[in-house]
Amino acid sequence: MKVTLHVWRQAGPADRGRFARYDVADVSPDMSFLEVLDVLNQQLIARREEPIAFDHDCREGICGSCGMVINGRPHGPERATTVCQLHMRTFPDGAELWIEPWRARAFPVIKDLVVDRAAFDRLIQAGGFITARTGSAPEANSIPVPKRDADLAMDAAACIGCGACVAACPNASAMLFVAAKASHLGLLPQGQPERSSRVVNMVAQMDAEGFGACTNHGECMAACPKEISIDFIARLNRDYLKAVIRRPW
Amino acid sequence: MELRAKIPSGPLADKWERHRSEIKLVNPANKLKHEIIVVGSGLAGASAAASLAELGYRVSCFCFQDSPRRAHSIAAQGGINAAKNYQNDGDSVFRLFYDTIKGGDFRAREANVYRLAQVSASIIDQCVAQGVPFAREYGGMLANRSFGGVQVSRTFYARGQTGQQLLLGAYQALSRQIGLGKVTMHPRAEMLDVVVVDGRARGIIVRDLVSGAVSAHAADAVVLATGGYANVYYLSTNAKGCNVTAIWRAHKRGAAFANPGFTQIHPTCIPVTGHHQAKLTLMSESLRNDGRIWVPKAPGDTRAPGDIPESERDYYLERLYPSYGNLAPRDIASRRAKEVCDEGRGVGPGGNGVYLEFRDAIARLGRPVIAERYGNLFEMYERITAEDPFERPMRIFPAPHYTMGGLWVDYNLMTTVDGLYAIGEANFSDHGANRLGASALMQGLADGYFILPYTIGDYLAQMKLDRLDTAHPAFRQAEADTGERVRRLLAVNGRKSVDAFHRELGRIMWDRCGMSRNGAGLTAAIEQVCGLREEFWRDVYVGGKGEDLNQALEHAGRVADFLEFAELMCHDALQREESCGCHFREEYQTPEGEAQRDDARFSYVAAWEYAGAGRAPVLHPEPLAFETVHLVQRSYK
Numbered sequence: 001m002k003v004t005l006h007v008w009r010q011a012g013p014a015d016r017g018r019f020a021r022y023d024v025a026d027v028s029p030d031m032s033f034l035e036v037l038d039v040l041n042q043q044l045i046a047r048r049e050e051p052i053a054f055d056h057d058c059r060e061g062i063c064g065s066c067g068m069v070i071n072g073r074p075h076g077p078e079r080a081t082t083v084c085q086l087h088m089r090t091f092p093d094g095a096e097l098w099i100e101p102w103r104a105r106a107f108p109v110i111k112d113l114v115v116d117r118a119a120f121d122r123l124i125q126a127g128g129f130i131t132a133r134t135g136s137a138p139e140a141n142s143i144p145v146p147k148r149d150a151d152l153a154m155d156a157a158a159c160i161g162c163g164a165c166v167a168a169c170p171n172a173s174a175m176l177f178v179a180a181k182a183s184h185l186g187l188l189p190q191g192q193p194e195r196s197s198r199v200v201n202m203v204a205q206m207d208a209e210g211f212g213a214c215t216n217h218g219e220c221m222a223a224c225p226k227e228i229s230i231d232f233i234a235r236l237n238r239d240y241l242k243a244v245i246r247r248p249w
Numbered sequence: 250m251e252l253r254a255k256i257p258s259g260p261l262a263d264k265w266e267r268h269r270s271e272i273k274l275v276n277p278a279n280k281l282k283h284e285i286i287v288v289g290s291g292l293a294g295a296s297a298a299a300s301l302a303e304l305g306y307r308v309s310c311f312c313f314q315d316s317p318r319r320a321h322s323i324a325a326q327g328g329i330n331a332a333k334n335y336q337n338d339g340d341s342v343f344r345l346f347y348d349t350i351k352g353g354d355f356r357a358r359e360a361n362v363y364r365l366a367q368v369s370a371s372i373i374d375q376c377v378a379q380g381v382p383f384a385r386e387y388g389g390m391l392a393n394r395s396f397g398g399v400q401v402s403r404t405f406y407a408r409g410q411t412g413q414q415l416l417l418g419a420y421q422a423l424s425r426q427i428g429l430g431k432v433t434m435h436p437r438a439e440m441l442d443v444v445v446v447d448g449r450a451r452g453i454i455v456r457d458l459v460s461g462a463v464s465a466h467a468a469d470a471v472v473l474a475t476g477g478y479a480n481v482y483y484l485s486t487n488a489k490g491c492n493v494t495a496i497w498r499a500h501k502r503g504a505a506f507a508n509p510g511f512t513q514i515h516p517t518c519i520p521v522t523g524h525h526q527a528k529l530t531l532m533s534e535s536l537r538n539d540g541r542i543w544v545p546k547a548p549g550d551t552r553a554p555g556d557i558p559e560s561e562r563d564y565y566l567e568r569l570y571p572s573y574g575n576l577a578p579r580d581i582a583s584r585r586a587k588e589v590c591d592e593g594r595g596v597g598p599g600g601n602g603v604y605l606e607f608r609d610a611i612a613r614l615g616r617p618v619i620a621e622r623y624g625n626l627f628e629m630y631e632r633i634t635a636e637d638p639f640e641r642p643m644r645i646f647p648a649p650h651y652t653m654g655g656l657w658v659d660y661n662l663m664t665t666v667d668g669l670y671a672i673g674e675a676n677f678s679d680h681g682a683n684r685l686g687a688s689a690l691m692q693g694l695a696d697g698y699f700i701l702p703y704t705i706g707d708y709l710a711q712m713k714l715d716r717l718d719t720a721h722p723a724f725r726q727a728e729a730d731t732g733e734r735v736r737r738l739l740a741v742n743g744r745k746s747v748d749a750f751h752r753e754l755g756r757i758m759w760d761r762c763g764m765s766r767n768g769a770g771l772t773a774a775i776e777q778v779c780g781l782r783e784e785f786w787r788d789v790y791v792g793g794k795g796e797d798l799n800q801a802l803e804h805a806g807r808v809a810d811f812l813e814f815a816e817l818m819c820h821d822a823l824q825r826e827e828s829c830g831c832h833f834r835e836e837y838q839t840p841e842g843e844a845q846r847d848d849a850r851f852s853y854v855a856a857w858e859y860a861g862a863g864r865a866p867v868l869h870p871e872p873l874a875f876e877t878v879h880l881v882q883r884s885y886k
Contacts, residue, residue: 028522028525030522030523032527035526038748042748045790045792046746053798056489057319057321057489058319058323058324058488059489059528060530062324062410062413063324064316064323078632080628081632085629085633087635110459111797117316118315120316121316121317121318124420124421124424125424125427129425131425132422134296134299134300134699134702135371135698136378137375137378138378140377141333141335144388144390145385146389150383150385150389151382151385153382154408157407157414157417158408161319184380184382188380188382190377190378190379190380191380
């Protein structure tokens with residue numbers, strides 16, 4: 001099959017950026033979308049043009065490195081699929097695709113499709129953890145965790161930190177990311193001592209990073225490659241409300 | 250070069266406890282004065298950096314990914330072993346130790362492996378305390394499953410994302426220390442050299458992958474947690490960025506490289522579909538708990554799997570290994586898959602696959618149970634192949650996955666360069682010639698949480714601290730060398746892309762130094778690799794600038810190192826004139842086609858010393874002393 005790609009090219013943060021058109025022939029339906037970019041990059045290199053910069057690593061949909069917007073949708077059209085696991089059989093022959101980086105104030109573009117997502121790391125640093133020094137842990141089975149809670153915590157913990165939720169949100173909010181971490185840890189007995197400080201600190205950091213507010217569009221859940229539910233945002237809001245009323249903890 | 254393994258004396262079971270009580274401690278005030286560099290932020294690196302910072306050391310951590318959370322440990326699926334005996338099925342520290350030593354075909358150190366089994370239980374405690382959402386039973390207790398090469402159920406798991414959850418636990422502990430200002434994190438930074446001053450590792454040279462700036466960083470000790478080198482094969486289950494550069498540069502600065510030829514080819518991966526393919530995808534070994542592996546009895550049978558009656562199927566693992574069946578260790582399962590495919594009985598396009606079928610398990614347990622156990626793996630398989638494993642058996646084939654070889658380390662995890670440590674997959678220490686499933690996560694976290702934080706203190710306590718900064722001539726020199734190398738890569742300006750060289754190298758290594766090897770092939774491979782390396786430096790085209798985010802340049806540096814390293818790998822496979830674990834030399838096999846060890850000649854760790862460019866590497870054997878276990882021919886029949 002053949003595809004036409006309009007790829008966002010931006011030499012650096014100071015560059016204005018523009019779309020460049022590339023036609024790629026001999027695409028196999030079994031190729032992943034990133035493999036098409038690989039092939040295109042090899043062609044660009046052969047023509048002595050600059051290859052397209054994009055983040056990628058595991059190519060199994062778990063590291064969260066890759067991410068780009070395809071025809072307006074983060075990670076492309078396939079449900080619950082990162083762009084590295086998106087296969088060309090999803091698209092019709094002759095498809096015309098517009099490829100852009102995540103666009104959000106908190107994720108500045110570094111080059112082409114590569115953005116800086118360090119704000120996510122700072123959100124975790126602000127409180128997305130359980131304080132448990134190495135060596136201080138009690139026997140693992142001394143605290144039973146109901147299977148229902150453990151499973152729900154795992155649903156939230158499945159977040160890969162790719163940033164698609166932010167890219168999909170009209171407000172560029174990081175609520176789904178923060179809610180997933182706060183819920184993962186807040187659902188477990190081990191996470192209770194810091195439950196209130198965690199949500200308050202993470203929300204404060206989220207505002208400081210320039211992420212927008214949540215206005216319940218639900219775009220984040222639709223774009224999330226791990227299908228993390230916005231129910232967790234409700235949980236975060238409830239925990240946040242309780243925490244600010246109860247302050248100090 | 251002198252190899253001193255520093256194994257403590259005394260009974261096996263007491264060695265670690267005694268050693269821990271006897272090693273020197275650094276007092277809390279002095280810990281604040283010590284700077285430690287940790288390179289890599291996977292399970293080993295993140296857990297070590299967090300634990301060292303908790304102890305009070307000043308830590309700098311480097312990773313090439315944009316965030317420490319993306320290290321390749323994240324992709325581990327199946328689980329982590331621990332000798333908890335929660336299933337009451339007779340597990341014990343000794344059994345985990347014995348399974349691991351035997352699984353590694355008796356090519357690992359007893360003392361290291363025993364220690365690994367001893368600390369395994371603490372790892373689970375630690376991870377649960379951090380909030381790792383392991384699978385649980387209805388009563389709230391932790392659940393377990395079985396993995397290959399063992400007969401107990403000792404594997405803890407978090408769906409098919411155990412590596413992700415364990416890494417997030419370590420990453421969160423690390424993030425907490427970053428937030429507290431105890432760890433300085435350097436993401437998108439690639440280590441390109443180790444700086445050695447007066448025989449001690451005192452820092453590293455790093456290239457900032459965004460700006461291209463090369464900088465020097467000084468410390469009192471350097472810890473390499475930079476993973477394995479399976480990408481030498483080009484196609485592997487490793488992430489695209491995984492590379493040998495850090496440990497190879499350390500090797501060139503004096504760190505011995507042990508058993509580089511021991512590479513694990515994992516039996517259950519999705520077969521290659523086309524020449525565009527950039528990487529291979531693993532299907533967790535846990536699938537072999539309930540899946541049955543088979544091929545048609547007759548070569549060239551192209552009927553759909555559902556049309557092949559029971560009597561015309563060969564469940565070859567169950568036939569050959571009745572007591573372990575589909576849970577035979579990885580090296581054996583891989584080799585047997587290759588064998589049936591070589592006989593023309595492979596299935597799928599090109600005949601490079603075998604079936605892994607869940608029909609019987611679905612009939613026995615019901616679809617919901619199977620969906621709960623393996624749902625995400627089935628989805629991943631369907632996404633890639635467009636086939637539904639509930640309806641049609643999976644097709645799988647072996648692929649490079651893990652490397653048991655790595656930097657040689659002593660019992661304290663220190664390399665042959667003082668103050669330079671290697672942990673996790675980057676060292677060679679615990680898996681011998683074959684790693685058992687769910688043991689990599691165990692080893693990475695054992696090294697990072699519970700071993701290195703103690704043993705590094707022993708070195709620092711005895712070290713006379715001479716303040717050293719990056720103005721020292723050794724740093725200036727290493728920095729200049731690194732910058733020069735980057736310029737050289739760009740200056741070749743030839744005709745062939747970096748990727749083309751990498752693919753070619755991968756083809757040579759897969760054919761000659763892969764699942765089975767022979768003397769003539771390895772000799773030829775050494776020549777081919779040298780030729781390709783020469784061509785690389787004559788004809789590679791990188792493009793772009795050094796002072797920019799330049800992914801082709803990153804790749805070029807890594808491939809240049811793979812091209813040097815691959816030669817050592819072949820030398821190692823060539824000198825070991827026996828078969829053991831993953832290392833299958835066609836000349837040395839039993840009549841049943843099993844690996845034929847030669848304990849009289851090869852019961853050693855092959856540690857290699859770098860002898861300079863264009864010179865043959867020098868072999869230093871470290872004899873393996875087995876005081877507790879008896880060496881037997883591994884049998885899973």
